[in-house]
Amino acid sequence: MDSLPKGIKGIIGPSILNADLSKLTDESRRLLDAGADYLHLDVMDGHFVPNLTIGHPVIKCLRKNIPKVYFDAHMMVAKPEQWIEEMAGAGVNQYTFHIESTTKESMPEIIRKIKEVDMKVGLGIKPKTDISVVEEYINDIDVVLIMTVEPGFGGQKFMGDMMEKVRWLRKTYPQLLHIEVDGGVNMKTSDDCAQAGANMIVSGSALIDSKQPDKDIEQMRNLIDENLRSKKLHLQITNNEHCSH
Secondary structure, eight states: OOOOOSSSOOOOEGGGSSSSSHHHHHHHHHHHHOOOEEEEEEEEESSSOBBBOHEEEEEEHHHSSSSTTTTEEEESOOOGGGGGGHHHHTSSSEEEEEEGOOOOOHHHHHHHHHHHTEEEEEEEEEETTTTGGGGGGGGOOEEEEEEEEEETTOOOOOOOOGHHHHHHHHHTTTTEEEOOOOOOOHHHHHHHHHHOOOEEEEHHHHHHOOSSSHHHHHHHHHHHHHHHHTTOOOOOGGGGGOOOO
């Protein structure tokens, strides 16, 4: 897909943090060919989190090789306002920054700048952050990202108690179409995410290391859509609006 669905439906985004970064294009294409809907790109600056990963030059190169896929840049950076134009220029579709990385006073300006360069706005929260802090921004953003591990490193254990945040969001703000979950999501924990009401699933090691990523992606997506239907949240959309790559 090259844009967010217009309805609430299950979409799966592999995180390439644990992939072989020397073969980033090949690894990304392999997962997209297996049925992934979008790519989740972890950007870390060594300040907001104690790790370094890729930046906009690498993403720009990836975009040249993969032109029509939705790029979700997860900005684990200390100054999210600093990289907005660079990421837009690199071909990023969704700019997901952390509410903990900035001040309340700066939030409206950051959101405005992201929209001005035609990117979708994602707002991430760490496990220890109360979900209520996102309330005043719900109508100004496109995605809420619930972290189910501490951001900064791959391969951590899934924090199941974070599903209460997802349940609260889905129940309290039905107009919020897209709730994303990231951290320790595998075949088992994706069912927990689905039952809570998440519809955007980020999965790293579980998909990258899988011997059957196509079947795993399909199963994850089906779990989400089944649970959304059971909650009468799944919105039927026309064929030309379905995800494609």
